[in-house]
Amino acid sequence: xxxxxxxxxxxxxxxxxxxxxxxAIAVDTETMGLLPQRDRLCLVQLCNPEGKVTALKIAKGQxxxxxxKRLLEAKNVVKVFHFARFDLATLxxxxxxQVQPVFCTKIASKLARTYTQRHGLKDLVQELEQVELDxxxxxxxxxxxxxxxxxxxxxxxxxxxxxxxxxxxLIEMLVREERLEIAKExxxxxxxxxxxxxxxxxxxxxx
Ligand code: MN
Numbered sequence: 001x002x003x004x005x006x007x008x009x010x011x012x013x014x015x016x017x018x019x020x021x022x023x024a025i026a027v028d029t030e031t032m033g034l035l036p037q038r039d040r041l042c043l044v045q046l047c048n049p050e051g052k053v054t055a056l057k058i059a060k061g062q063x064x065x066x067x068x069k070r071l072l073e074a075k076n077v078v079k080v081f082h083f084a085r086f087d088l089a090t091l092x093x094x095x096x097x098q099v100q101p102v103f104c105t106k107i108a109s110k111l112a113r114t115y116t117q118r119h120g121l122k123d124l125v126q127e128l129e130q131v132e133l134d135x136x137x138x139x140x141x142x143x144x145x146x147x148x149x150x151x152x153x154x155x156x157x158x159x160x161x162x163x164x165x166x167x168x169x170l171i172e173m174l175v176r177e178e179r180l181e182i183a184k185e186x187x188x189x190x191x192x193x194x195x196x197x198x199x200x201x202x203x204x205x206x207x
Pocket of ligand 1: 028029030156159
C-alpha cells in the first residue's frame with residue numbers, strides 16, 4: 001500500500017506534527033464490538049488530505065495516547081468520521097479523548113441525500129466516489145493486534161481513505177439544499193449525545 005503505516009500505542013511526534021497541519025483528517029476506529037463499556041478499542045485509523053494513512057494499534061488495558069489526544073482535540077483540525085457517534089464514544093471511554101471539531105458523513109448524508117435510505121459508508125463511497133468497498137473484514141477479530149492480517153489492515157485503511165472526499169461532496173450538496181447550518185448544529189451537539197449514550201440513556205427527548 002502507498003502511504004500506509006502501522007503504529008503501536010501512540011502517534012510519533014513526527015506523525016503528530018504532520019497530521020496537525022491538515023485542515024481536516026479522516027478518522028475511524030475498530031473495536032471488539034458495539035458496546036464501548038464492554039468491547040475494547042483495538043485500532044484507530046487516520047488519513048490526511050495527502051492520503052497518508054496510519055493504523056494505530058491500541059493495546060489491551062491501554063488508557064491514554066497523549067499525541068493522539070492532542071490531534072483529536074486540536075481545534076483547528078476537523079475530524080471527519082462516518083457515524084461519529086460511535087467512534088467518539090469509544091475514544092472518550094477508552095482513552096479519555098474529547099474529539100472536536102467533528103464532521104460526520106452519515107449525518108451529512110441523511111440531511112443531504114433524502115432520495116435514499118442507504119447511508120452506509122459502502123453506499124456513500126459507491127455513489128459519490130464510484131468505488132466498491134470490500135467490507136468483508138468488518139466483523140473480524142481486531143483484538144489479535146500482533147497478527148492483524150493484510151486483509152484486515154487494507155480494510156481498515158480503506159475505511160478512512162474516502163472520507164475527506166465524501167465530506168467535500170456532501171458539503172456541496174448541503175449548501176445546495178441549504179442544510180449546511182443544521183448539519184453543523186448536529187455535529188456540535190454530538191458530544192452531548194455521546195455523554196447520554198455512555199450513561200445509557202436511550203432517548204431523553206422522547207415524550
Ligand atoms: Mn471501520
